[in-house]
Amino acid sequence: MNSQLTFSAMLPEHLLLLGIVVLLGVEILGKYSRLALLLAVAAVAAAAGVAASMYANGFIGAPFPGQFSVTPPMMMAKAIVLALALPVLLMSRDDFDGGEFPALLLSSLYGVCLMISADSFLIMFLGLELMSLPVYALIVLAYRRPESAEAALKYLVLGGTATAMFLMGVSLLYGGSGSLEISTFATALSATDLMSRAAVVMVLLAFFLKGAIVPFHAWAPDAYEGASVSVTAYMATIVKAGVLLAVVRLFAAAPVVSPVADLLAVFPLISIVWGNLTAMRQPSFRRMIAYSSIAHAGYLFYALLGDGPGRFQAVLFYVVAYGTLNVLAFAALPANDNDAERDVLDNLKGLWHRNPFAASAISVAMLSLAGIPPFPGFVAKFLIFKNVLAAGYTTYAVLGLVGSYLGIYFYLRVIQLMFMSPDAMAARAGAAGDRPAGAFARGASLLCLAATVLLSIFPGWMLDRM
């Protein structure tokens, strides 16, 4: 065992771990909440930077053969996920003080990184759990809202179910092949015996559940709404990204064939339609975004229909675009002492006049999420549907696009509320007591905005590097 390699290959993870440990220390020492936040930011930034530079250097290594390995694309993915966590950390400043949030976030990120690099189901399972467990606690952390415990419980129970499903699938794979390498999944994809099929389906459904695909989505709206804004942002972006990156890793370059391909198309398709339709009637911003994320999970899983090599790129780009914009939307939300008031959609009325920056940023996010060019959300969606079409699933692609059309309305509705409400209604909304987001959150949204602009103008730059 090459300890040098062990050290360097897992450097981003090590940095995160270091961050966790130091944070715990700080937490024990007392209240240095700003210090804790800065430490966490530093740790994540360092990890992201290291991951990026390792990507740039083309670092390849397998410190634990059969368990954990790194390649440049993985490093890219890690860098992106970690970078996405930065604005989330920054915006958390408005919601939390104290070191728990950063510590839990870092643990969860650690899990995501593990999943991205996992070579065996052991590591993937660990990563999955490491990613999820802190989130259950994170949801409860916002105990300014009494519902958050309920949200956490629902997420926990269904998340636990997903764990069990995942394990059931893995065990069947294990039974069929006698191995826990993740490549068994790709092999099983093209197998025709029922046990392999069942195994594939169970694993896939577990990820459907984690990624909130209809009908396994039901936890998402409740959990998103119950959590505080930065946690929602985290769940909607990084957790989802982790799940999808893991799935892509599982599928590797294996072709998908009929029954599984249909599952991969139909459930996401239903999600797209369901999510987009249901989001129309939501009174709360977070809940709306939850349904939107259900729809987006649909697009993301669609990416798996594409041909092997393109999937990773499609998912990764989508994660970048979608993650940036979701975080942007949440970071730009005006702050409010009453967390429940903060995202009542009606309170956004006339926001343009009270807080033009927030209104503009949220608008950009909404438009991009709706997939309207030239924002990166469009390029991301384009890439996915291009791959799906190229793989020959014309009907599914067209249906998916039409489903995505349904979503335009509710995104526009947000803009409509912010910009077009009659003055009287806007004034009433203004009385709800929102105030501009804090400096950190503003920094977070500026960061995301800058990324959005860059991605809009130079999508090719990003794509070439994936």
Added chain:
Amino acid sequence: MLILREPMRVAMALITTMVSLGAIYGLLGVHFIAAFQVLIYVGAVMVFMVYVIMLLEVREASGNRRYSNLLIPGVLAFTMLVGVLGISVWRSLAPTSLPVVPEGAVFGMAEFSTLFLRDYWLPFELTTVLLVAAIVAALAVVKVSRRSHG
């Protein structure tokens, strides 16, 4: 355990199930796991659970409020799941498809220990990270609950 009304009895039933499973593991020769099953599950998890049940003393309402109103669809779907999953496995797993290996030899405590420290060093280490995270998480929740009442 699904039909019992009292949580405590349910817990007892679960413990029984777990111990039985432990016995099965033991019979299969995986003594190491069997030991863990009893130690961790029964010894830690369920004791914790029982403790909580006793602590709470909140009685579930009696009578027909034992089940949610999804009894019939739930049972139906359950039956189908067992059937479908079972048949999937049953049909694919021919009884003689794999040679039956000698029992006991490879599953001893020593072998596992070696394995853990050699091939599965990483998962083992990561378990600690997981546990740390879990502890932090649990503490955080507890802290929140204290704060909400403080």
Added chain:
Amino acid sequence: MDKYQALLWLSIALFSLGLLGVILRRNALIMLMCMELMLNGVNLSLITFLHRSAVAAGGVLVFLTFVVATAEIAIAIPIVLLLVRRKRSLDLDVYTDLKG
């Protein structure tokens, strides 16, 4: 039906029963126990295959499952306690503030 198949049937039944329990039981603690039942079912299946294929990785996974189950319960119990304090009830049907 040989030994393995019987064990697998049992494992599947346990898994499914656990899921059914989540659907049916209103008591939050019982529901958590049902989750444990699901994991136990999976473990049984893993052990069965472990025994059948003699590849030790399955054992490691079982071990990990134990840890995870413990961790989940460790987080779940305080959450339930929190809920009980607030709602004075363990009844899940009371926890429906979030919907729509």
Added chain:
Amino acid sequence: MLSLHILAAIALLPLLGFLLNGVLATELGGNKVGKGFVNVVGCGLPLAAFLLTIKSFLDLRAGGYAPIIEPVYRWALIDGHAFDITFYFDRLSAVMTLIVTGVGSAIHVYSTGYMSHDKSYGRFFAYLNLFLFFMLLLVLGRSMLVLFVGWEGVGLASYLLIGFWFDELANARAGKKAFITNRIGDAGFLLGMFLLYQALGTLDMDVINAAFTSGAAPVVSASLVGILLFIGATGKSAQIPLFVWLPDAMAGPTPVSALIHAATMVTAGVYLVARMSGVYMHAPEASHVIAVIGVATAFFAATIALVQTDIKKVLAYSTISQLGFMFLALGVGAYGVAIFHVVTHAFFKACLFLGAGSVIHALSGEQDVRKMGGLARKIPWTFGTFAVATVAIAGIPPLSGFWSKDEILWYAYASPNGGAPWLWGIAALTALMTAFYMFRLLWLTFMGASRVDHEVAHHIHESPVSMTGVLVVLAILSSVGGALSLAHFLEPQLPLPVVAEELHHLEQPLVYVSVALALLGLAGAAFIYGGPATRAEGLRARFASAHRLLSGKYFVDELYDRVLAKPLYWLSEHVFLGLGDRTILDGTLNGLASLGQRTAGVLSRVQTGSLHLYALFVLVGIVIALLWSWGGGRG
């Protein structure tokens, strides 16, 4: 250089007048200039155009009547197809241009008196000049495109002038009616033009005529082209079925009626057919249609004119009737005769209208002949000229109307290209009616006892010299215009039909008959309206139903309204808008939208908040997925 663009100058001078007066003498430029400026520009430029026209005519004659072709500029060159703006001056154009500029100038001068009290004086002259410009384009254009520009342009000027006093909504409405009716004709014109262009690749009318007369194989049905173009002509020249606009057009100031709706614009259709004679000579069916429509229009309009009581309406129906005569001539191939009648008609009808204008002017705006009478003494100049013109139109020799009308009657009878005794018969009957209603008008207006309202009677006064002078000039022209013998002047270009030898002996008797008829009309009118008023009353009582039909103008307006306008509006309002847009299209859309909303509502109700249900979803989802995985792809 100037001589090169003399034709363009003729057309552009009135345009300049329009621009100057239109900008400087209206609100657009703040009304900064006085009446004198308007007069100089408004009358001077048309007069200058008239003089230039004379010069051009002299040039033409000097050149042995070889057409003068004057290219102006290239409007468009598309894929090798050139659309040139070129002016063309031959005998026909010369005659028309002279009439337009000549009579036009005269009427401009007249207007300085007639309109002197109008507050929109400058605007009026601007419009008149605009009209002249377009009319000159119409008659000078070589290409049908230019002709069409003028054709539509005069329609515009007519629209503006009819609705000149737009405070009265009815006036503006009459203008609109004129424009729309003309547009219907224009649609036919356009189709005919397209057809010609499709077949020949050019719109130059001399080339088109040459193509048809050169005897090459007919590339396109001349009759179809002929009919389509004639549809355009019926609109502009108020023939059946599109004549309904002209009586309403009398809402405009009287000089406008004289210039546009009598002397020039309405004869554009005649000009068009004559200009396209090359086509029509090879389109006997179309020609026949023209003759029949022409004579029918002449007859029906004359019958209506018999009972009208508005002085201008009588003249309007008379105009329609006379235009019918012209088309009759065209229909039987006597193109030159038609143009001859255009010219004489321009003289006497302008004179009549201007005379009527003078009467109206004298009576402070009164137009109802029942409230006139006995004006001869009070406004003698007007009376004299009006009387001369009446005699002229009645076809009593030796005044101009006799010569042209007589030739029309003759060719209607004898032309080998569709002439027939029955055509002559109807036309002669119409001539009788013409004499009758014109003398009726003369009597009712000027003779007998005065029926003028008391307070109006005090203000009766003869018109200023600017008006009477023009009347005199026109009256003289009406008298001697017959001497022009234009048909023969035009013959080299528009050959007259060669009448069969054996019919020649009938020429003299027919002339006598027609003169006799005219005199009969005069006598009849004198008898009925010259005597006691009861005579006319009795006649009306005896033929009450016929009278109602005639004074109701055969209820054509009402018919069109019921058959065309109402259904169109109904269709638009109820079928297209109500059913189509609102119910089917928007209904579907809004239905889909509310369906989406409702589905959204249902879907969010599924989210009950119950964890049990969520778990059940999961369970059911697993079952479905597993079952599905058993499905396709096996084997």
Added chain:
Amino acid sequence: MAESTMLNLVLFLPLVGMALLMLVPADKPQLTRQLTLALMTVQFALTAWLYLQFASDATGLQFETRVPWIAAWGVSYHIGLDGFNVLLVLLTAFLGPLVVAGAFSAIQKDVKLFYSMVFLIQFAMMGTFVAQDLFLFYLFWEAMLIPMFLLIGIWGGERRIYATIKFVLYTAFGSILMLAAMIYLVYSLQQSSGLVSFAFADLYTARLPLEAQTLLLGAFVLSFAIKVPMVPLHTWLPDAHVEAPTAGSVILAGVMLKMGTYGFMKLGFPLFPDATHLFTPVLMTLAVVSIIYGACLALVQNDIKKIIAYSSISHLGYVMLGLLSLDILGIQGAIIQMVSHGLVAAGLFLMVGMIYERCHSRDLKAYGGLAKLLPVYSVFFMVLTLASVGLPTTSGFTGEFLVLLGAFKAAWPLHLSGDSFPLVLAALAVTGVVLGALYMLRFALGFLFGAAQAPHQPLSDLNARERAILGIIVVAVFALGLFPDSAMRNSEGAAKAYKALVTTSRLPAGAAAGVAP
């Protein structure tokens, strides 16, 4: 090289303008207005310079810029001018300053945002026209939606929310299908020739079986027909027009609707010639139905904006007819008709805006005799009305005349060979000439003539700014009516190229029948 820089400058100037506006303090609306006007004028000046530099006899693109953008997908930033778009670019730049100046007094709320949106729309429209890459085209095409959404939604009338949502959802629906078709097209090109490219020129070489062409054409047609709009996909237009602020209506009618016809001309038909050939009768029928249906509906409206809105439907029907006639005259006519409608409808909407500012009513019945109350206004109104009617010497005539002539010219030989359907359509289209006069003169009659009445008196006549705006438009209208040649000389090459593309079959070599897409 320097010239292509100029085109880029023209394209990006609005974005620069937006950036500059951000620097202007919000409490200085006047400065905002003047800055916007100045930049728009500069843009027009530059565009005019480009137009003058444009070599009408050259083939292919001019002022071309091509830079790889998303190299992996064969997407490049590829812009350039050809005979098609040069006129439309000029029109867009021409209307820019007028729109801005027209809104000086009407927009008092959120001035900065307003002009930023106008800049954004200008940018997107310009980009749509100059793009020579399908991906880029799509980006611009869609990017226009949002500023328009805001423009109608923020500064619109009472039912603005309904109207603007309807507008966006309607348009977006077409776009989504176009997106699918576009991806499929590029993919097919890649399959058949190995070429990964979104460049128009490359896509023109794609050979597709008829079934595929039909489906793809359907998607493109849907998208473009909504934009044009063609009956029965038009119901968003009256609502959008009525509720939009004047500037929005002007942009919408002046330029945006042309993007639909431009799309047909540049993409829809040339990309799928065989399917186009197959569906010409259907499309032509729809075009003629649009002409007549739009006219009939304009006839019974009492909302003055709706009259003009429906007249747009009718007028753009001519454009479609001309394009489908595949006769150079008709195509040229269609191009001129586009520009003409851009001028005339823009002018009319501006005028409606001016009266609305004074009286706050769009009800035709509330008005009357404006010729007396507002003589100068009425003169301009009359001129534009007549241009809309298509009176000779105005631009409207040039377009309509050539379109009808072209349609007829193309239909007659077909008639002789036994297919009279196109001829019937052409003849029916001519009735639009009558109907056009009918509804516009009805409008003018109720509006300008009769007893003087207005919802708000006393009225002040047009001020110098308004006179200048309208004067410029009127001059352009006459210029295009009297001297269309220079414009058409520029577009002739493009018209021929279009015809050649649409009339050349591009089925796969050896057209293996039954190859399903």
